[in-house]
Amino acid sequence: MAEELTSISKARASLTRLSRAAKRRMHRYIITHEGLPQSVLVGFDEYLSMKAAVDLMQHPEIVADIQAGLHELDEGKGISPAEMKQRVRQMERQEETARLATEISAASGVDPGTVEAVMDSLAERILSQVESRGRASIPGVGEVVRYLPGSSGRLKVPEATEGAPETALKTETES
């Protein structure tokens, strides 16, 4: 990595060469105008690295995360791609459960731990029904059919008809 002063007139005459050298050899050219430094020509990758360095300095939590991640990997705790996807969804569910439990707890006065336990138990029952029968009954909502591959995955609630509270929910591709 070299650093070189070059006048703006010389730089203009050989900009293609300087730009290539900045990219390939990580050379830096300090462009001068009337003998004074005015700007710097650096390779794009190096510019991104510099920007990232500033980012890292401003976000100590990212630096801490990097150190934690490196430590975990050195300890052999790497997670495979397939497991990564499962864990991401599992963590999202846990976060959502905790958030809902806090809301319900605040509205009902029941402690969040009890609410969360009830929600966990209900979710397990629903998942187990979907697993074994391909459909599940959600109290207060009705019956939900299994997610269909190729559909958007969003469940659609049909118009409720009077006297028929237990209505089957269908995926968008079915309707």
Place this chain on the structure above:
Amino acid sequence: MRSYWYSPTAVKRLAELHPTDEELEAIDSEAKMLAKTPKTGFLLPFDNPRELRRYDVGRFGLIYRFDDKRLDIVVVIGA
């Protein structure tokens, strides 16, 4: 080809960013591509025995390291 792995911290941070199914697939697909061509990302100035690089996939930044046999996604941040 190198195998590729995610650190538990990377997975945790990724979950916090709530990726859609499509984004999750895109991240994993790019991680697979990085395992083949690991120098695609730009170098991060970080004091570490092995070089760290960053590669952005949509609104996510993958920070990774690699050697001849494997590539590790060290952490995922918001791009």
